């Protein structure tokens with residue numbers, strides 16, 4: 718019996734590779750989270766900025782709280798079953814009237830996992846729509862598994878390698894319009910991307926990238942995971958990532974440094990260049 722999703726939503730995820738407009742919290746609550754983010758950016762810029770956007774949930778309790786939000790975890794459980802852990806998180810921020818974009822890509826391409834069964838909830842803390850540069854998805858594209866990507870390292874492309882799938886039929890795209898406090902969930906093989914923010918509003922999305930079942934294992938780097946729900950992983954080489962007990966907790970800061978270095982080594986494995994994010 719699913720905890721939150723309807724049978725129809727679960728079928729939609731299987732068929733299209735994503736579901737959207739899931740209410741996680743009210744717009745007012747999302748605004749409070751965004752205020753906390755603004756305060757963290759103002760008070761601790763060295764720990765959270767455009768190029769230090771990975772795994773900030775290991776530095777700041779309000780982001781750790783989101784990574785453990787019961788609605789998010791219940792939705793993940795409806796799709797993955799009872800046992801899963803979190804690999805990493807990424808803050809995708811597009812400032813007002815900027816040219817940053819995300820090219821068409823499939824998340825799993827450079828993640829180095831042995832199985833592509835994992836998923837990413839993307840929580841909107843501000844409006845995400847056609848003006849602010851919401852995510853767009855190609856329905857059903859997860860069924861073709863990983864296709865060829867070209868690394869562009871484009872200046873305004875906010876993906877690590879600026880990796881791009883060419884020849885996407887954009888007329889098929891579905892645009893995921895989210896109010897603050899809503900989320901989408903996408904499969905790691907669905908083709909997706911996003912356009913620049915042409916509005917006067919900041920677009921902030923927090924991607925929990927990704928929740929994975931215990932049989933998903935890392936094949937390029939170290940097996941570092943935050944246990945989140947259900948049975949823990951038992952392999953001898955497993956390294957637990959710990960939750961922050963307070964903001965900038967030195968123990969989880971050290972875990973963040975190690976996890977982010979591992980993450981970067983994996984994502985840039987075999988790449989011609991390496992960027993700071």
Ligand SMILES: O=C(O)CCC(=O)C(=O)O
Pocket residue numbers: 809819824837839850851852909910911922924926
């Ligand atoms: O935030 C965006 O525009 C893109 C995010 C993305 O590609 C992802 O969460 O996988």
